[in-house]
Amino acid sequence: MTSSGNLEHWEDLAAFHGTGRDGYYDVPALVRGDMSLRDLESRAVDLATGGAGVSGRRVAHVQSHIGIDSIHLARLGGKVTAFDFSPTALLRLRELAELCSVDVRTVVADSQQLASSPFAAHHGSFDLVYATVGVISWIADLQAWMAGAAALLRPGGGLALLELHPLLCMLESADPVVADFPYLNDGGRHYEGTGSYANPQADLTWSIDQYAWSLGETVNAALDAGLRIVRLDEHVAAPFDPRGDILTREDDGMFRLRLGQGAEGERPEPLPILFTLVAEKPLP
Ligand SMILES: C[S@@+](CC[C@H](N)C(=O)[O-])C[C@H]1O[C@@H](n2cnc3c(N)ncnc32)[C@H](O)[C@@H]1O
Secondary structure, three states, X not given: OOOHHHXXXXXXXXXXXXXXXXXXOOHHHHHHOOOOOOHHHHHXXXXXXXXXXXXXXXXXXXXXXXXXXXXXXXXOOXXXXXXXXXXXXXXXXXXXXXXXXXXXXXXXXXXXXXXXXXXXXXXXXXXXXXXXXXXXXXXXXXXXXXXXXXXXXXXXXXXXXXXXXXXXXXXXXXXOEEEOOOOOOOOOEEEXXXXXOOEOOOOOEEEEEEOOOOHHHHHHHHHHOOOEEEEEEEEOOXXXXXXXXXXXXXXXXXXXXXXXXXXXXXXXXXXXXXXXXXXXXXXO
16 A cells, blocks of 8 residues: 555655754754644544643644654643654654653554554554644555544543645646646656655655546545535645745745646735644544
8 A cells, every 4th residue: 555665765754854954844943842733633523532731631643743843732731642654763753752852652554554453452542633734645545544633532531633735736836836636636646856845855766656636536535434524724825845845935924835827916816725624523
């Protein structure tokens, strides 16, 4: 189910990110404690926990990468378990958690397998499943991913998924506009290239498979997994460029995507770049 090229790619990125060679994963700032969840992530957590937040709650961070957010969630008082298919990412995460003096448990897992029996010990164990930015485009079977999230949650628990908007995923470039990725799932596309979203100049080569998931397909996968949709928000501005090199930073410091022409003399209106899906595992 998992493309071996994808795992190799993420093993490479996990060894590279946060080692002082990219401008995205600022480990010294993380260790100093002067970073926390951004507003978009905090709002998703609030919505998925009914305003209760993570303190004292059991949090499954799915596709945690090297665990920057896992550490933030643990600092906020969450009892965090990080799941990722990259052993290197989870090794780095454990090292970072130790540097930051927080506890985060780690589980190596393909997220499409989380509903299956090898992970039964984790089923029904979490108040919150948290997954953000750059997660589902690696997933061939989104129904299996959502079934995994639903299996991890206790009844009444919430899923917070903050993700790249499928419209932004379509674009290879904003200027000139190059749309080389489908909006609806078409079974996946194969790409080869170099660099990282955190440093396009990084000396890394990759051969990967990525999957388009429209908003409708994502919502339907959650419904098919038995989740109740609490909220779906689309965002046209973000305090960061989730792809590293495609959005424009504007005078207010926020990043936006504007294509083509606006009304005469006006800038074009911004397009959606991220979305937040909040869903709940119903009580029996
Ligand atoms: C873009 S990162 C998530 C980034 C995270 N939001 C951050 O800012 O660090 C995507 C993560 O998904 C993981 N991943 C990709 N495919 C996976 C799969 N099938 N199962 C589990 N983890 C997977 C990668 O190892 C990587 O850590």
